[in-house]
Amino acid sequence: MVAVDLGGTRMKCGLVAADGAVVHRETRATPREAGGRAVLDALVDTVVELGQKAAADGHRVRAAGVVVPGIIDAHQGTVSAENLLWVNTPVLAELQAAVGPDQQVTLAHDVRAGGYAEVRVGALRGTTNSLFLPLGTGIAAAMVVDGSLVSGDGYAGELGHTRFVQGEAAELCACGQRGCLETVASAAALARRYGARTGEVVDGAREVLELLAAGDPDAAAVWDEALTALVDALVLYTTLVAPTRIAIGGGLVGAGETLLAPLREGVHERLTFQREPEIVAAELGEEAGCLGAAFMAWDVAAGPAHD
Amino acid sequence: MVAVDLGGTRMKCGLVAADGAVVHRETRATPREAGGRAVLDALVDTVVELGQKAAADGHRVRAAGVVVPGIIDAHQGTVSAENLLWVNTPVLAELQAAVGPDQQVTLAHDVRAGGYAEVRVGALRGTTNSLFLPLGTGIAAAMVVDGSLVSGDGYAGELGHTRFVQGEAAELCACGQRGCLETVASAAALARRYGARTGEVVDGAREVLELLAAGDPDAAAVWDEALTALVDALVLYTTLVAPTRIAIGGGLVGAGETLLAPLREGVHERLTFQREPEIVAAELGEEAGCLGAAFMAWDVAAGPAHD
Numbered sequence: 001m002v003a004v005d006l007g008g009t010r011m012k013c014g015l016v017a018a019d020g021a022v023v024h025r026e027t028r029a030t031p032r033e034a035g036g037r038a039v040l041d042a043l044v045d046t047v048v049e050l051g052q053k054a055a056a057d058g059h060r061v062r063a064a065g066v067v068v069p070g071i072i073d074a075h076q077g078t079v080s081a082e083n084l085l086w087v088n089t090p091v092l093a094e095l096q097a098a099v100g101p102d103q104q105v106t107l108a109h110d111v112r113a114g115g116y117a118e119v120r121v122g123a124l125r126g127t128t129n130s131l132f133l134p135l136g137t138g139i140a141a142a143m144v145v146d147g148s149l150v151s152g153d154g155y156a157g158e159l160g161h162t163r164f165v166q167g168e169a170a171e172l173c174a175c176g177q178r179g180c181l182e183t184v185a186s187a188a189a190l191a192r193r194y195g196a197r198t199g200e201v202v203d204g205a206r207e208v209l210e211l212l213a214a215g216d217p218d219a220a221a222v223w224d225e226a227l228t229a230l231v232d233a234l235v236l237y238t239t240l241v242a243p244t245r246i247a248i249g250g251g252l253v254g255a256g257e258t259l260l261a262p263l264r265e266g267v268h269e270r271l272t273f274q275r276e277p278e279i280v281a282a283e284l285g286e287e288a289g290c291l292g293a294a295f296m297a298w299d300v301a302a303g304p305a306h307d
Numbered sequence: 308m309v310a311v312d313l314g315g316t317r318m319k320c321g322l323v324a325a326d327g328a329v330v331h332r333e334t335r336a337t338p339r340e341a342g343g344r345a346v347l348d349a350l351v352d353t354v355v356e357l358g359q360k361a362a363a364d365g366h367r368v369r370a371a372g373v374v375v376p377g378i379i380d381a382h383q384g385t386v387s388a389e390n391l392l393w394v395n396t397p398v399l400a401e402l403q404a405a406v407g408p409d410q411q412v413t414l415a416h417d418v419r420a421g422g423y424a425e426v427r428v429g430a431l432r433g434t435t436n437s438l439f440l441p442l443g444t445g446i447a448a449a450m451v452v453d454g455s456l457v458s459g460d461g462y463a464g465e466l467g468h469t470r471f472v473q474g475e476a477a478e479l480c481a482c483g484q485r486g487c488l489e490t491v492a493s494a495a496a497l498a499r500r501y502g503a504r505t506g507e508v509v510d511g512a513r514e515v516l517e518l519l520a521a522g523d524p525d526a527a528a529v530w531d532e533a534l535t536a537l538v539d540a541l542v543l544y545t546t547l548v549a550p551t552r553i554a555i556g557g558g559l560v561g562a563g564e565t566l567l568a569p570l571r572e573g574v575h576e577r578l579t580f581q582r583e584p585e586i587v588a589a590e591l592g593e594e595a596g597c598l599g600a601a602f603m604a605w606d607v608a609a610g611p612a613h614d
Contacts, residue, residue, distance in 0.1 A: 071580070129459050129463075145459065152436050152453065153551075156548050158546045158580075162546050163539070176579030237547075240547070241450075241459055242460060272482050
């Protein structure tokens with residue numbers, strides 16, 4: 001399979017064998033500054049060239065999986081993604097036309113693809129009701145419900161854009177709503193909120209975590225706000241969808257038990273009648289999206305899934 | 308099919324033909340005051356006797372569907388239901404032993420069964436991502452996601468026990484949590500909160516709705532609190548699971564457009580990037596649970612569902 005994880009700054013690309021082995025890796029720049037049309041052209045070129053490389057190396061390309069950070073309309077094959085300057089862009093049709101009928105192209109949401117990979121070979125292996133929640137620049141969720149990854153026609157899983165901050169403290173989110181989880185608990189939010197609180201510019205969430213470890217009270221304050229909202233979100237998700245395991249991913253999970261222990265404790269204290277989920281770190285890191293793209297493309301090419 | 312909708316006060320029972328026609332209806336008292344053992348015995352007797360009646364009338368009983376208001380452990384076949392005084396009670400095993408191997412017994416959650424009926428023959432017909440939300444004595448949700456009714460091993464759908472009231476205003480719920488949707492937006496909550504606010508005892512939510520229509524300011528206040536929490540809940544559900552249609556059921560939907568119009572307006576105002584769902588009244592009323600029990604039992608007896 002050709003697999004491409006298209007982000008706002010980079011395309012992580014690979015050739016993946018049927019057994020999940022990554023036989024080739026490369027990274028290309030996403031020409032976002034040149035506009036949405038240029039991003040799509042670069043994506044199409046990348047998928048075509050990776051297929052040519054595979055053929056030249058003597059492999060048969062069965063399918064191409066492309067994951068994107070945006071809303072995929074499953075019926076239309078169009079993508080809307082602020083990061084890529086796409087609005088209802090006909091990505092699937094252009095990709096499929098470029099690679100021809102021998103390679104079936106599958107489009108998937110980056111986080112859902114990552115969740116799919118975690119279920120197949122990562123921290124959620126063996127689960128039928130679970131959640132993959134990467135805390136990165138943004139926050140979205142991959143929901144596994146009754147054995148299937150939830151799509152909701154491409155719209156489901158926006159736990160990051162659910163209100164978990166109330167009243168005066170609720171900031172306006174990029175999505176247009178107020179008080180979204182993403183405004184306090186994403187890696188980007190931690191850095192931004194620490195900066196707003198102290199007037200000091202920090203170099204990302206990693207620096208906030210270092211300050212936290214060093215006992216900085218402002219770092220502790222923004223961290224506590226993030227944890228409070230995250231516990232709310234996990235309790236809500238547990239009440240509504242009853243996962244047995246929750247895998248936290250993204251940059252923030254680099255904090256390890258500093259993040260996971262208070263989440264476990266907070267959720268445990270709040271639950272009453274609900275089934276308590278395990279809360280663990282995701283296992284596949286940055287490669288999850290690309291692996292998920294390959295697995296999804298493989299499954300689509302191999303025919304409909306069976307229960 | 309034999310179908311029984313077991314509630315805390317009554318058992319609504321029926322014989323349902325394969326085409327969904329109800330060929331016999333009866334209602335029996337639930338002997339709750341005699342304890343959980345008596346409730347189970349009464350349920351078993353009812354299912355057995357309905358089967359005997361069907362056979363005497365010349366029908367062949369293929370299956371029995373029983374719906375209960377509680378948490379059903381799908382792996383164990385046990386039920387926990389405060390209303391029925393059951394704690395991990397082995398309902399499925401006792402029922403199956405009593406009716407014998409010729410009738411396959413299916414246990415389901417009452418609200419999920421109602422949602423299943425709404426999808427099959429009611430307000431959610433034709434939907435693959437939708438929500439059935441009955442606002443009755445309690446609040447639970449039947450979630451249809453990617454074409455299937457969500458079970459979560461029996462634990463999913465507890466939207467009524469999700470926090471939508473914050474801070475000082477958050478009341479303790481029967482479930483042990485604070486600020487649950489059910490504490491402000493169930494039919495029981497409306498009556499209770501009106502009483503607490505005014506010191507006057509009202510005869511259920513219906514009377515609060517009459518007072519509301521007559522311009523009573525206290526009725527308007529408790530109604531507005533309910534609407535605010537319901538809009539929050541519907542926005543959250545839409546963001547997370549992306550339904551195309553939401554059917555409101557239960558006693559409160561008797562308020563008609565007094566309920567539905569402000570919910571539509573409130574949800575419309577709050578959504579930004581999300582797909583907007585239709586918000587409609589459920590169609591099957593009190594019979595939804597019983598019909599759903601029959602449909603579910605039929606589908607189980609007829610073999611695995613196909614996509």
